[in-house]
Amino acid sequence: MEPHLLTALGMMGQEVALAGEVLAVEEAAATAWWAWPLALFATTFVIGILGPLGGVGGGVLFTPIVGGFFPFNLDFVRATGLLVALSGSLAAAPGLLRRNLANLRLAIPPALLASTGSIVGAQIGLALPARVVQLLLGVTILAIAVLLLVSRSAEFPRVPSPDRLAAALGIGGVYHDPATGQTYEWKIRRTPLGLALFVLIGVMAGMFGLGAGWANVPVLNLVMGAPLKVAVATSNFLLSITDTSAAWIYLNAGAIIPAIVVPSLLGIMLGARLGVRLLAVTRPRVVRYIVIALLFAAGIRPLWQALEG
C-alpha cells in the first residue's frame, strides 16, 4: 500500500476518533447535568455495599468502574477515588484503633514510605497522557483481579523470630480476639522487603487513585507475616495516610469537582453502612467472586478505550 494512502487512512481514523469523542461529549452535555451525579450516587451506593461484602475497599472498584462508564476525565475520577478510599478508611479507623487491632508501630514506617510514593505517583498520573493512564490502569485492575482470585491469606503466619530491622524497631505485639476469646502474640519478618514494596504500593495508589488495601493486606500478611486481622486493620490505617498525601496533590491541581466528589462520598458512605449490615446474612465467598468479575469487566474497559482511542 502506498505510504500516502496509509497516511490518508491514518488521518481518516484520527478524524473518526475525534468525531466520536465530540459526539460523546455532546451526548453527555445533552443529558441534564444532574443525571450524571444522580447515576454516580446510585453506582457508588452499590459499590459501597459490595466493598465490605467482597473484602475490598471502595476505591479499587470506584476508579475503574466510574472511569470506564462515566463521561468524566480520569484525573477527576482518580482524585475522587482517593477521597472515596480515604473516607472509608477514616470511618473504620476509630473502632480499629480503640480495639487495638490497628498496630501503629507496624503502620508508621510503611506509611512514611507509601505516602511519599503516592505523592510521586499522583504527579506521574497527572503528567501522563490520558491514554497511557487508561492502559496502565486496565492492566493494574486485571492484575488485582487475578491477585484476589489466586491469593490465599494466612490467619497466623508462622514467624519464629523477627528479622533484625523489625527487632530494632520493636515491631510486634499482642492482641485480644473477641471472636475466640484468646490473646495472641505476633512478630514480623522480611521487613526490608515489605518496606520496599510499600514504596511501589504508594506510587500505584497515587497514580491510579485506587486506594491500597488490595496490596497492603497481602504484603503485611503474606510477606511480613502479620496475623490476618492485624494486617487488615493496620492496612486500613496505612491507607488513610497513603491516600491523604496523594489526595492533596490532586486537590491542589484543581482535580476536584464537587458535583462528582459529593455524590460519590455520600453514596459510598450509605452503601457501606448497608454492606456491613448485610455481611451477617450473605455468603462473602459468592460476593467476592462477583467483585472479582466486576474488576475483570472494569479492567477490560479502560484497556479497550486506550487501545481503541
Add this chain to the structure above:
Amino acid sequence: MADGRMPSQQRGAGAAGARLAAGRPLPAEVGVAPEQLAYANLIAVGSLLATVLLVLGLILYVTGLLAPVVPPETLPRVWHLKVQDYVAATGVPTGWGWLAYVGAGDFFNYLAISVLAGLTIVGYLVLLPGYLRRRDWVYGALVALEICVLVLAASGVLKGGGH
C-alpha cells in the same frame, strides 16, 4: 500497648502467633496507648464534621442558595477535559486559592474535603508528643518526617501535572 515496645519481645519469648493461655489476664501491652485513643477520637469527630459539611454543602450547591463559580449545567462540557485544560477553561483556582471562593456553592464543598484530607495531619501531631515523652526517638523522627511529607503535599508546592 500497640505502639510501644513489647516487653515479651525484649525477653525473646514465644513464636509469632503464639496463643497465650485462655482466661489469663491480658498483658499490659494489650491496653491502648492514650495518644492512640486520642487519635481515634479525633478521626471519629473529624469524620462526622466532614460528613455534616458535605451534606450542608450539597444542599447549598443544589438549591443554588450559594451561587457556584462553575455553573453546574456547564459541567458536562468540561468534565471530560484533563485537569490542566479544565482549570484553563473554567478559571477555577488551584492550590489554596479555593479559600477565596469558599462562599461559592461549589467551593463550599472544599471545606468538607479539606477536613477529610487534613485529619491525618492533625492526628500525627497528636501522636508525636507520646513518642517524644517516651524518648522513642526513632518513631518520634518517623512521625515528624510523616508530618513534613503530609504538610508538603497539602501545601500546594507540588501541584503535579504539566502535561
